[in-house]
Amino acid sequence: MNSEALFINGKRKYIFCGDDQGLKLLSSVMEKVIEEGLIHERFLLSDRKMPLLEDFLRSQNMGTFLYLAIPFSELQRFRTAIEDIGYSDEEVQYIGYGEKIISLFCCRCHEINKTKHEQKRLFCQGCGLDLEVSDHYSDLHDAFLGYVAKL
């Protein structure tokens, strides 16, 4: 999950999907695609209705490359749905904006805490333990591991 889109060459078709703010973040890559005369399509997520997007993505052929740009807070929900449709990490770029909130798994009580990305320590909402944010990430929990901050 990045903050900036990068042009990936050699794809059969490009899809630019996002809300108003997100599509602005994709504009430079979109210009490049238009400039090179490549096949592309734009999908505005005006009300972020997942079923419409899912139907649209399901109807695409192999070789399609997707750019998705929406707030960080929504990104994981969309990513899960897109992966369920069958898109792999190599076929999508996820671009986030706004405040980045991460989940932190408490090593003692397994509570999933929400915290700002920049925060390095917090007290667990479940058991009160002083937690240090690590970079060990679980896809299944969609959370980073919080270790005992101080013995």
Next chain:
Amino acid sequence: MKWTADLEHFPYPFKGSTYRYSNNSIPMITPISVEITPDYKNEMLLKRNLLTHHPDRCYQSLPHTKTAQWEIVELVIDHLAAHYPNEFTIEKQNSTWIFSNKLLDEKVEFVFGDLQSLPCEPLAFISHHVQEDLILMMQRDDDLYLDAGQLCFPANWSLAFNIGMKFKNIHHPIPGFKEEGLDDRILQFLLRLEAGNPWERKNWSLMAGDRLDTSLETFDQWGQLRKQVTKENAGKLVHIRVEVQKLFRLSQTNNILFTIHTHLLSLEQLTAIPEWLQQFYDILSKLPPHIVEYKGISLYKNAVLKYLEKQLERVKAT
């Protein structure tokens, strides 16, 4: 609980005078996934207590693992019955199996493959009869995933967090493991593991205290002892912790069973053997800082070294 590990059964882990991370697996001479030691009854009592009171911490499984779990039950029961016939028996009448654990005076009848015939999942069931922690690594898409496990005696990691994780991601916290390319080398080795040719390795660490259940979930409790180590009490307080890890390819489901048998020995007992004392001192004094840190020794390494130096002086004087 005080563990009185006997030297005869202690799996001394060291070779040479230095230690670095490596794939130190060797082919097993006697291919058996589990071992019964004199501590069996004590450890089973502790393990069952942990499984009852901390189920999420000690047992995790994903729904698609049931067939592989049954294969583990078959492998472990066959090993127990073949290698410890006086302690364990199995009667197989078609799908109906009667398993007897004479050490605990228990007999269980179940229908192999029928989940309803057991009081819990198959992996949990067989875990109640062996000292080892049992981990199922499922193989797909050229990778290994920790998709089920019973873990009562972890060396400071969390099964609940790691469930569903890929091999390399599990080992992400180990400093230098990725940078030195070890994660990929060991993964490739495991992916090539063959049925009928199991491997084993020993892994070691030091700990302040003598708990087997050093879970990440309870680190805030047992980790406190690290601050209490002195050169005077290190012999009794500090223990070397050795995991005998065994790797079996499951021939029917093509997954891997990873068993971990944990042993503890006090430094006092370890250093009673002069060769071990000198070798361990050499290794510990030359251990790189990132390994010292990861193995949790930083806080009391100097106290242990001073204790070992005193023991070396004692040996030289006699």
